[in-house]
Amino acid sequence: MFQSKVFRRMFCSYLLIIVVSMGIYSGFLIYQSKRIAQNQSTWEHDLILREVSDVMEETLSDAKETVRDLRYSNTMKNLYMASRLDDPLDTYEDYEVQKEIKNLYALRADVIYSTTIFLYGSNRAWSAGGPIYMDVPFEQQSFSVPLLVNGNIADSIGLTDNQRYYFAKEGLLYWDSYTYRNGTEVGLCCVLIDLQNTLGRLQSALGDDQAIRILYQGKELLTVGDISGRKPAVEMTGSSDFSYELYDKSHSLLKNNPVLIGMLVILLIVAIIFAWVGYWESRRYYKPIDYMGKMVSGGEPTEAVSEDQNELGNIIEGIEKLIGEKNSYREKMLTVSPYAGAGMFQAIVSGQAGNDKLNVLSDEEFLDLKHPYYIVSILNFAYEWTGKVKSISHENMSEIFKQVSATWAGEDLHIAWYFSGKNSAYLILSFDEKRDMDDMFFGIHKLIQSSVEKEHIVVTMGVDVVREDISELKAACEGAASALDGILHDGRGEVFFAEEFPKGNVDYYLPSGFKEKLRTCLENRDKDGIHLLLFDVYKTNLDLDASSEVYKSLVEDVYLTMMKTVRKVSGLTTVHLNIQRVSELMSLQEIFDYYDAALISVIDLLEKNERQKNKENQLDDEIVKFVEENYCDPGISLQQLSDKYNVSNKYLLLLFKQKYNMTYLQFIQGKRIERAIELIDQNELPISEIGTKVGYENQLTFRRNFKAVTGRNPSEYAAVKK
Structure with missing residues (x-):
């Protein structure tokens, strides 16, 4: 059959249609996949950079707050005064300094590894582990503060080898000035940030084969992941002098894209199937022509036809010679000729030609086209x-x-x-x-x-x-x-x-600042705002008349934005919230009604948490008021407060730490010493009686605490006043 030009043309026509159709559809699939991959990559990069920025900003904020707390600490001010007066601290005072430093970063222990204070002119540094002795007094450094570097304290301030042991811990170092009451810089505070914890938080924000380079004030601070031989995929400048370079793996269009590969494989299989079908269709339609050719040639194979010959015309001419030139036969052949010229094979197999014109063919050559x-x-x-x-x-x-x-x-x-x-x-x-x-x-x-x-x-x-x-x-x-x-x-x-062609390529609508608007509504407990915001997204996208794939992408994007916003808002409270992903086939209206109801439930839970918080605040005020009215009672204690208000000792410790930035004992001691100073100023009672009156049963404890707060013994203070 392949010797026949008619058969070859017929088969090649099928192949041409198949190749062109499959080529156009393959190009469309590849273009759409590339566009979706680019949009998804941009969205993922933005999300990762924001998470990394949040980690670094929160870490730097914790370090700054630790330094600020040290500046305003009375214990640290007493330490400075003792250092200036060259008055060595006793064991108790050293313990108070050590405990104060430890308490100041206890609430940030997951981020802060240690805190160290260096005073100019002093050969001792103070940390939560106690005083550290140095060979030479600490002097002003050449670097400007505040400063954030990656390294250890020894290298930063140039300590000798025999001092390096105390300051060899590697991590992120935040240096800032330590000032006295008048704002004078009297030393440096060094906050050592836990590098492993920070790297772990950054790594969790990155995807597979992703890396990031973080710069502080234009200088490299740290790198997470392997960036060798790679160019940054995206750069971002954040606040607080941070900038970021994100390195991502090169994305091959076919790699990790099983959907596209599957579609192309299916397309190739379909093309092969169509080619096979085209071959059999060409063979089926050509078979009657081939049979007539054999009849004309007396049963011998039909000779090959040259390019300038008409194969169908030769067959018709042979039939005319075989039948003869009689008028009756000529009339029949004139009737059959149009079918042959226009595609006689199709007229034969479709039954459009009359039986009286087809009696030259045997019944065995008819093909049954009735397929289910x-x-x-x-x-x-x-x-x-x-x-x-x-x-x-x-x-x-x-x-x-x-x-x-x-x-x-x-x-x-x-x-x-x-x-x-x-x-x-x-x-x-x-x-x-x-x-x-x-x-x-x-x-x-x-x-x-x-x-x-x-x-x-x-x-x-x-x-x-x-x-x-x-x-x-x-x-x-x-x-x-x-x-x-x-x-x-x-x-x-x-x-x-099912439509023969997909709907137009329309992107879904999501208003500018959707995430920020959603967060504002949640923070303000604005239920009407939630209704209006979601209805705007629903109604606008419904009017787009887009494809189902576009609507699925919209639903997924809205869900991810909702979850990140809810987690951000609930992260400011003790409430942990979650919204289930839509798993069943639902209409766009049903999905947005569900999202609306879920967000309203979130607001209800947040409001319930606020009411509970207000109730706790009322209890806190009652506890503080009781302590302020009864601090002179020698019998007042944490256990007494715990029994009276049915709370734990830990709850009371956190209350005074959060409300006054000091421990319960520091608060009681401060109140008692303030009252003692008032009584000494009145000059009506002896010193021994004043100690008992403000709640001290042991006069030695009274004198030690009085000196720790004022810098003088009670008798010295009274003498100065006189």
Whole structure:
């Protein structure tokens, strides 16, 4: 057959159509995949950089707050005065300094590793582990503060080898000035940030094979991941003198894109199948022509035809010679000739030519073209009004499907069904001749809907295109499921047909600053604002009439934005919230109604937490008021307060730490010494009686605490006043 120019042209025409069609569709698939991958990569990079920026900003903020607390600490001021007066601290005072430093960064222990104070002119440094002796007095450094570097204290201030042991811990160092009351710089504070903790938090924000380079004031601070031989994918300048360079792996369009690979493989398989079908179709349509050629040549193979010869014309000419020149035969051949010239093979196999004109052919050469066609549909069942999926009785639905089969099935149409889950079923129609099935499916939907209407069930159908290759059954099921995605835009209770071409390439709408607006509504407990914001997104996107893939991307983007915002807002409180992802097939309205209800529930929980917090604040005020009125009572203690207000000792310690930035004992001691000073100024009571009056049963303890606060013994203070 390949010797025939007619056959070759016929087959090559099929191949050309297949190659052009598949090439256009492949290009469209690759373009869409590349565009989606670029958008997703940009979104991921922005998200990662923001998370990294949050980690670094929070870390730097913790370090700054630690330095600020040290500046305003009375214990640290007493330390400075003792250092200036060259008055060595006793063991108790050293302990107080050590405890004060430890308490000041205790609340930030997950970020801060240690804190050290260096006073100019002093050969001792103070940390939570106690005083550290140096060979030479500490002098002013050449670097400007505040400063954030990566290294250790020894290298930063140039300590000798025998001193390096105390300051060899590697980490992020935050240096800032330590000032006295008048703002004079009297030393340096060094906050050692836990490098491993910081690297772990940064690594958790990065994806696989991603790296980031962090710069502070234009200089490299630290690098997470391998950046050798790579160029930054994106750069960002943050606040607090930070800038960031994010390095990402090079994304191959086909690598890690199984969907695109699968589509191209399917496309290649379909092209091969079409080519095979084209070959057999060409062979089938050419076979009558080949048979007539053999008849004309007396059963011998037809000779090859040169480029300037007409093969069909030669066959017709041979038939005329074989039959003769009689008028009756000429009339018949004149009638058959138009069929041959316009494609006689098609007239023969389709039965359009009369039998009296085809008696030269044997019946064995006729080909039966009646192949079974089929179409697949999928049905979804849900409760009316709510959209919640409905678990159906397979037995009841089988009876309904039998009724459908009894109504429409016949000799030329067969109906089968298959339950794919608790709330869905496939309905498959097979028939002999290709036809328009839309009206039939509308009728089937109406019959099924009326049968389950009393149970308040809504039936939605997705219908694939007519097919004839049984190997495409899986694709037919996927096509029906894809058509059912029309629920997203048009809602339930409809019949959706698979479209031959996807809808236009339209991006979904998300208002500028959507995340910030959502956060503002949550923080302000603005339920009306939530309603309006989500309705704007829903209504605007509904009017776009986009494809189901676009709406799915919208739903996913809104969900991710909601979750990050809710976690950000709830992170400021003790409430931990979560919103479940939509897993069932729902309409766009149902999804946004669910999101709206979920966010309103979040606001209700936050308000409930605030009321609980206010109740706790009221209790805190009562406790503080009781202590301020009874601090002179020698018997007042944490245990007494714990029993009286039914709270734990830890709760009381945190209360005074958060409210006054000091421990409970420091608060009691400060109040008692203030009252003692007032009584000494009045000069009405002896010193020993004043100590007892302000709550000290032991006079030695009174004198030691008085000196720790004022710098003088009670008697010295009284003498100065006189």
